[in-house]
Amino acid sequence: MLQFYTFWSSGIFRIGYRQxxxxxxxxxDHHEALSILYRMFNVADLIPKNCQARFMGTGDIVLIDEGRKGQTYYRLCPDDWKRVER
Structure with missing residues (x-):
């Protein structure tokens, strides 16, 4: 079971990121989690009410925090999610 997913917006001009x-x-697994999050943030009725988010787009980053197992970052690219080294 994976937990604690954070969606980071890249902003209009790709200058920094904000949670x-x-x-x-x-x-x-991570692939399933990314699929769930992509669907959640690209269907208007599924976006959580407490999130100040917009639709997920190319360049956005998702942090997967598995506690003691560590953190993994993924960037949404035009063809698929790519793991990002921090």
Whole structure:
């Protein structure tokens, strides 16, 4: 079970990132979690009410925090999610 997913917005001019939402999603692996988050933030009715987010787009970053297992960052690219080294 994976938990604590954070969606970071890249901004209009790609100058820095800001946290727009922190929530817990249950998924079997990172790929499933990213699919759930992409769908959640690209269907207007599914966006959580407490998140100040917009639709997820190319360049946005998702942080997957698995506690003791560590943190993993993924950037949404035109063809797929790419793991980002921090």
């Amino acid at each position: 727009v939402c922190r929530l817990t999603v249950t998924a079997a």
